[in-house]
Amino acid sequence: MKENSPATVFMSSDKEFDKKFAFVxxxxxxLIILFSTYLHYYQPQVLNVPSNVDVSTWKNPSFEHTxxxxxxxxxxxxxxxxxxxPGNTIPEILFMEIFALFVAWLCFSHARKHYxxxxxxxxxxxxxxxxxxxxxxxxxxxxxxxxxxxxxxxxAVYGTYWFTKGGLWFIETPVSVCLGWFxxxxxxxxxxxxxxxxxxxxxxxxxxxxxAMGLDLWTDPVVTSPELMSWVWATGDFIRVLGIPQTNxxxxxxxxxxxxFLWEWLPGWEEKWGRAKAxxxxxLILVGMDIVVLVFQVPWCFILRSILxxxxxxxxxLIPQGW
Amino acid sequence: MLSKIxxxxxxxxxxxxxxxxxxxxxxxxxxxxxxxxxxxxxxxxTIPSLTLITIAAVKTYKELLxxxxxxx
Numbered sequence: 001m002k003e004n005s006p007a008t009v010f011m012s013s014d015k016e017f018d019k020k021f022a023f024v025x026x027x028x029x030x031l032i033i034l035f036s037t038y039l040h041y042y043q044p045q046v047l048n049v050p051s052n053v054d055v056s057t058w059k060n061p062s063f064e065h066t067x068x069x070x071x072x073x074x075x076x077x078x079x080x081x082x083x084x085x086p087g088n089t090i091p092e093i094l095f096m097e098i099f100a101l102f103v104a105w106l107c108f109s110h111a112r113k114h115y116x117x118x119x120x121x122x123x124x125x126x127x128x129x130x131x132x133x134x135x136x137x138x139x140x141x142x143x144x145x146x147x148x149x150x151x152x153x154x155x156a157v158y159g160t161y162w163f164t165k166g167g168l169w170f171i172e173t174p175v176s177v178c179l180g181w182f183x184x185x186x187x188x189x190x191x192x193x194x195x196x197x198x199x200x201x202x203x204x205x206x207x208x209x210x211x212a213m214g215l216d217l218w219t220d221p222v223v224t225s226p227e228l229m230s231w232v233w234a235t236g237d238f239i240r241v242l243g244i245p246q247t248n249x250x251x252x253x254x255x256x257x258x259x260x261f262l263w264e265w266l267p268g269w270e271e272k273w274g275r276a277k278a279x280x281x282x283x284l285i286l287v288g289m290d291i292v293v294l295v296f297q298v299p300w301c302f303i304l305r306s307i308l309x310x311x312x313x314x315x316x317x318l319i320p321q322g323w
Numbered sequence: 324m325l326s327k328i329x330x331x332x333x334x335x336x337x338x339x340x341x342x343x344x345x346x347x348x349x350x351x352x353x354x355x356x357x358x359x360x361x362x363x364x365x366x367x368x369t370i371p372s373l374t375l376i377t378i379a380a381v382k383t384y385k386e387l388l389x390x391x392x393x394x395x
Contacts, residue, residue: 109336110333110337180344184340184341191338191379194379197382211341214368214369218349218365218368219352222365223348227356227357228352
C-alpha cells in the first residue's frame, strides 16, 4: 500500500484462506461473546459485576468514590440510590446494540469495497479485539485491585471505571462499545486520509486519533451524566477534563493512532510473509500492542503527576473549575 | 447532486457514520441531560472534528464529479 494513499488499494482475494479465516475468527469471536454474556448475566460473581440496581453494593469504587458523585445534587444521589442506574431498560439497550450493528455494517461495507474482505475483516475483528481487551483489562484491573495507573494527588485512587449498560458483552466491555471503536477508528482514519491526501501515515493516524478525541470531548460528559450513566469513573485521576479523567482521552487517541499503524502495515506484511503468517502476526502484535498501551499509562501518569507536583499543585485539577 | 450522492452512497458511509454518532450519541443524548447548564452548548467543542469530516465529505463528492460513478 502506498503510504500516502490509504484509500486506493484493493487487496486481491485468496478465497480459500479468506473463507477459513472468516470461519475461525468470527466463530471464535462469537464464542467469546456468548461466554462473556453468560458470565455477565448469570455468573456476575465471577467478574464481580457491579449491580445496576443497588449502588450501595459497589466496591472499587464505591458510589461515593465515583467522579459523578461529587457533581450530583442530593436529589440525584437519592434517586440513583433508590432506583439504580437510569435508562437501564431493554428497549434502550436494544436500540444501542442495533444502532452499533447498523453503523458498523455501513463501515464494513465501505471497507470491503475499498480493501477487500480480508483487510476489512482484519480491521473489524482487530479493532474489536484490540479495544475490547484494552478496556476489559483496564476495568478488571481497577475492579479487582482498587488501583489505577497512577498515584493520586490529594485524593486516593479507587479503581478505574466500568460500563453499566450493554446487551452482549466481550469480557467486560459491551459489544456496542467494541463495534463503536471499529466504526470510529475506521471512519476517523479514512476521513483523515481524505482530508490530508498527501500526508504520511503518521499524520493520518494522528489526525484520525484527534478527530475521535474531539468528538469524545462532548460524548463522554454527556453519557456519563447522572441522567444516563452509561459508564462510571472512579475518582483519583489528577486531571479531570469536563469531569472525565485525562487517561480516557489519552486512551482514545492512542488506541486509534496505534491501530491505524498496525492495520496499514498489514499489506506490506502480506507481501513479505504471505497472508496466513501476516494474519497471525497481525493479531499477535495487536495483543502485544495492547499491553504496551496499557503499560504506557504508568510512566505517562508518573511524568504528568511529577510535573504537577513540581508546579506546586497539591490536589487534582478540574478543567474547567467547578465542572 | 442528491442523485449523484445516492448513486455513490457507499462512498459516504464513513461520513454518515460519524454524523450519526455525533447526532444520536452526543446531540440527542445531551438533550436528555437536565440540571447541567451548558451541556448542549459544549457541543461547540466538536466543531474542529466536524469541520474536518465535512471537508473530507466535500472532497469525496468533488472526486466523484471528476471520476464518475463508482457503484455502476
